[in-house]
Amino acid sequence: MEIIIALFLGGWITVSVIISFFYIKREYTIITGEDNK
Amino acid sequence: MNVYMVGIVLAMVISMLLSTFISRKVKTLNDFYVAGRQAPTGLIVGSLIASMLGTNFYMADSALCYEGAFTSVLIMFGIVATGYPLGAVFFGRYLRRSQVLTISEFFGKRFCSPQIRKLSAITSVIAMFVYLISFVQGIGTLMTSVTGFDYNLCVIVALSCITFIVVIAGATGVLITDTVMALFFTVVTVIIAIFISNSYGGGGSAIQMLSDNKDTAQLLSYGGRPGVLYDNGYENVIWGIIYGVVWMSVVYVGPWQASRYLMAKDEHTVVRSAPGATLVFALLSFEVCITAVFVNNSNSMLEDSSQVYIWAGMHLLPAVLGVLLFTGMLLAGISSVTTLLSLIAASITNDFCTRTKQGSIWQGRIVIIFTSIVVLLYAVFNPPALNFIQHMGGAVIACAWMPVAVASVFSKRVTKKGAFWGMFAGFMSSFLIKLFTGIAGVILPVYFDASIIGMICNVLVMVVVSALTQLTEEEAAARLELFVIPASERDVNEIGKTLKCMKWFMWSGVVVAIVLLAFWAIPYLLFS
Numbered sequence: 001m002e003i004i005i006a007l008f009l010g011g012w013i014t015v016s017v018i019i020s021f022f023y024i025k026r027e028y029t030i031i032t033g034e035d036n037k
Numbered sequence: 038m039n040v041y042m043v044g045i046v047l048a049m050v051i052s053m054l055l056s057t058f059i060s061r062k063v064k065t066l067n068d069f070y071v072a073g074r075q076a077p078t079g080l081i082v083g084s085l086i087a088s089m090l091g092t093n094f095y096m097a098d099s100a101l102c103y104e105g106a107f108t109s110v111l112i113m114f115g116i117v118a119t120g121y122p123l124g125a126v127f128f129g130r131y132l133r134r135s136q137v138l139t140i141s142e143f144f145g146k147r148f149c150s151p152q153i154r155k156l157s158a159i160t161s162v163i164a165m166f167v168y169l170i171s172f173v174q175g176i177g178t179l180m181t182s183v184t185g186f187d188y189n190l191c192v193i194v195a196l197s198c199i200t201f202i203v204v205i206a207g208a209t210g211v212l213i214t215d216t217v218m219a220l221f222f223t224v225v226t227v228i229i230a231i232f233i234s235n236s237y238g239g240g241g242s243a244i245q246m247l248s249d250n251k252d253t254a255q256l257l258s259y260g261g262r263p264g265v266l267y268d269n270g271y272e273n274v275i276w277g278i279i280y281g282v283v284w285m286s287v288v289y290v291g292p293w294q295a296s297r298y299l300m301a302k303d304e305h306t307v308v309r310s311a312p313g314a315t316l317v318f319a320l321l322s323f324e325v326c327i328t329a330v331f332v333n334n335s336n337s338m339l340e341d342s343s344q345v346y347i348w349a350g351m352h353l354l355p356a357v358l359g360v361l362l363f364t365g366m367l368l369a370g371i372s373s374v375t376t377l378l379s380l381i382a383a384s385i386t387n388d389f390c391t392r393t394k395q396g397s398i399w400q401g402r403i404v405i406i407f408t409s410i411v412v413l414l415y416a417v418f419n420p421p422a423l424n425f426i427q428h429m430g431g432a433v434i435a436c437a438w439m440p441v442a443v444a445s446v447f448s449k450r451v452t453k454k455g456a457f458w459g460m461f462a463g464f465m466s467s468f469l470i471k472l473f474t475g476i477a478g479v480i481l482p483v484y485f486d487a488s489i490i491g492m493i494c495n496v497l498v499m500v501v502v503s504a505l506t507q508l509t510e511e512e513a514a515a516r517l518e519l520f521v522i523p524a525s526e527r528d529v530n531e532i533g534k535t536l537k538c539m540k541w542f543m544w545s546g547v548v549v550a551i552v553l554l555a556f557w558a559i560p561y562l563l564f565s
Contacts, residue, residue, distance in 0.1 A: 001259040002108070002257075002259050002558040003554065003558045003559070005108060005274075005558070006553035006557065008115075009116075009319075009549060010549045010550020010553065011546060011550065012115065012116065012119055013118055013315060013545055013549050014543060015546070016119035016315075017315070017542055017545060018543055019122075019123070020127070020308075020539065021536070021543065023126055024126050028532045028536065031527050031532070032532065
């Protein structure tokens with residue numbers, strides 16, 4: 001159980017950064033696309 | 038004057054001198070309330086950490102770990118840490134983009150409603166006030182224990198120093214002193230943690246010693262020691278998850294966290310500061326928690342467990358490290374209190390007394406002094422109850438603000454009335470339940486914690502009232518305005534740097550998992 005908790009906490013941090021990364025990347029892709037037009 | 042007093046006095050004097058120097062740069066309203074909106078990434082990270090971690094971190098949270106709720110607290114902090122990337126990206130950027138002075142102003146602007154601005158200001162002032170009291174009481178308890186001086190005298194001295202810093206240098210001073218203090222207490226915490234674990238022959242040996250003693254064998258297990266929080270291990274894990282979500286909400290939207298983004302020089306700074314804060318917060322909290330548990334190897338019978346670090350500083354560390362530890366703990370407290378004090382002033386001055394802007398800096402200064410006097414009176418006449426009060430402040434913000442903050446950005450349907458009554462319902466339900474359970478001494482089942490009920494009430498009322506009321510064109514336009522990215526944020530080089538920074542920090546979760554496995558889970562399973 002202790003190992004599961006350690007992996008869960010590390011995994012949850014990774015997931016939250018990945019979610020944030022892809023959300024912001026999507027927005028930046030739109031921006032750079034608009035600017036290129 | 039004992040040797041520990043020297044560090045405390047020096048820290049206070051240096052902080053006041055630094056703020057006096059910074060005060061020369063404070064000229065405009067923006068300088069006083071949002072540090073001129075020019076803060077770089079390092080200052081935002083420092084301030085995020087400093088304003089979140091106060092004296093209570095070393096006293097209330099550590100006390101729980103020392104007593105046997107280590108895993109619950111660890112789960113809570115691990116979840117809290119993720120509030121930084123989520124909050125910065127999904128709320129902080131929109132908050133900064135709106136160019137407001139307070140988060141309440143943001144709610145008012147977004148929902149085109151002065152009423153919701155006032156309500157959010159009231160809830161934030163109440164939450165920050167109770168949180169402020171718990172920190173001041175923590176500082177007073179620390180100074181009294183370390184120096185032997187009267188508690189009231191310690192509170193007066195500490196509050197005078199804090200008030201001086203905020204009054205003369207405003208948010209600019211708070212931001213810079215916060216960062217210096219955060220750097221100091223982070224480094225000191227790492228040194229102390231290494232020293233204490235090495236005094237038992239290293240982290241592995243310390244864990245083995247705990248496991249070999251039947252009285253302390255359960256302290257690092259997933260369920261912890263029965264009775265510290267709940268009797269059942271699963272309930273303790275659920276407590277950690279619930280309070281993790283509550284405090285993650287505070288990091289996401291809480292005035293003493295999200296308001297730091299208002300000071301950032303641009304939105305890229307907001308995004309880049311978050312992953313760094315996540316990593317530092319997660320690792321620092323793990324170190325503080327597990328070190329508090331290790332102290333059981335030397336003394337597992339402390340009468341007042343909130344004194345665990347104070348006892349360790351006096352009995353396990355050489356005088357020099359003891360001085361550094363107490364100075365670091367004090368600075369952690371001061372940095373949080375300065376932030377809260379400046380935010381209360383900003384909220385009262387800008388959200389309640391919106392008269393001429395020219396007079397606002399002075400209005401703010403008067404409010405700071407007045408608030409300090411009220412806090413002083415409360416802290417002096419009421420016994421410290423660090424854990425109860427600090428969790429009450431967090432619950433109020435999570436229940437009143439979190440659902441509305443998420444809806445303010447991502448919901449097309451929530452109306453101003455829905456947001457207002459949702460916030461009101463969330464605040465009242467959590468506040469009254471916390472107050473009732475606190476005063477009556479009633480322990481609700483973990484699933485019916487006030488925070489859970491408050492958030493559910495908020496969402497339900499917000500959805501129902503929004504369905505019964507009409508969204509105006511003005512409100513819809515205010516929401517769409519949030520998604521208009523300013524030209525200054527469209528620099529391709531800056532975008533590239535921000536994405537690169539986020540990519541690097543994707544590994545932060547892996548680092549945290551490795552640290553937890555190597556320094557806790559695996560040694561514990563090997564020796565238990």
